[in-house]
Amino acid sequence: MGHEQKPSRRAPEEVDAYFDAFDEPVRAELNRIRRLIHDMAHDVTERVSYGIPIFRRGKDLVGLSVSPNHCSLHTMSPALMKAMKSELHGRVRVSGATVRFTTESPVPDDVLREILQRRMMEIGEQSAGC
Numbered sequence: 001m002g003h004e005q006k007p008s009r010r011a012p013e014e015v016d017a018y019f020d021a022f023d024e025p026v027r028a029e030l031n032r033i034r035r036l037i038h039d040m041a042h043d044v045t046e047r048v049s050y051g052i053p054i055f056r057r058g059k060d061l062v063g064l065s066v067s068p069n070h071c072s073l074h075t076m077s078p079a080l081m082k083a084m085k086s087e088l089h090g091r092v093r094v095s096g097a098t099v100r101f102t103t104e105s106p107v108p109d110d111v112l113r114e115i116l117q118r119r120m121m122e123i124g125e126q127s128a129g130c
Contacts, residue, residue, distance in 0.1 A: 010045045010046070010047065011046070011047035011048065012046050012047075014046075014047055014048040014053075015034070015046045015047065015048060015053040017048075018048055018052070018053050019031060019034075019053070022066055025103040026066060026071065026103055028103075029071065029101075029103050029106055030053075030064055030066070030071065032106075033064060033073065033107070033112060034046075034053075034055075034064075036109065036112050036113070036116070037055050037061070037062065037116060040113060040116045040117065040120070041055070041057050041061060041116065041120060043057060044056065044057050044061060045057075049063075050063075051065075052064060052065040052074070053065075057120065057123060058123060059123045059126065060076050061076070061116070061119055061120065061123060062074060062075055062076060062115075062116065062119060063076065069102075070093075070100045070101060070102050071100070071101050071102065071103075072098045072099065072100050072101075073098065073099040073101070073107060073112075073115070074097065074098050075097045075098065075099065075115060075119055076097060076119070077097050077119060077122055078096055078097040079122075080097070080115070080118055080119060080122060081094050081096065081097050081098075081099075083118075084114070084115070084118070087114070088111065091108065091111055092107055092108075092111055099111075099115070
């Protein structure tokens with residue numbers, strides 16, 4: 001019997017609740033990134049998993065989280081961040097597969113778009129091999 005992939009659970013209300021726990025500047029920045037994700041990946045689903053909002057497109061695309069001193073965009077791909085190291089140098093702070101940012105120093109739209117585009121291609125390539 002083959003393994004059928006379960007459809008992604010859609011729970012945007014969980015993401016809303018996560019975002020609503022933060023003050024307006026942080027919430028606004030998280031929602032800016034959320035809108036950009038949805039603009040680029042129309043079929044993305046969202047839910048809270050592992051305690052953070054996860055945006056999924058067949059597989060986990062990216063996640064967002066908030067820590068006391070910064071916010072994080074979790075790319076789920078150390079290989080992608082390594083490949084983009086020279087492009088990102090000086091533009092954003094990267095730690096492993098995570099881009100760290102603050103409301104005072106947000107991730108630029110063009111950087112977000114590039115990460116999302118490459119991540120979607122990476123997921124597509126992984127899915128094609130299954």
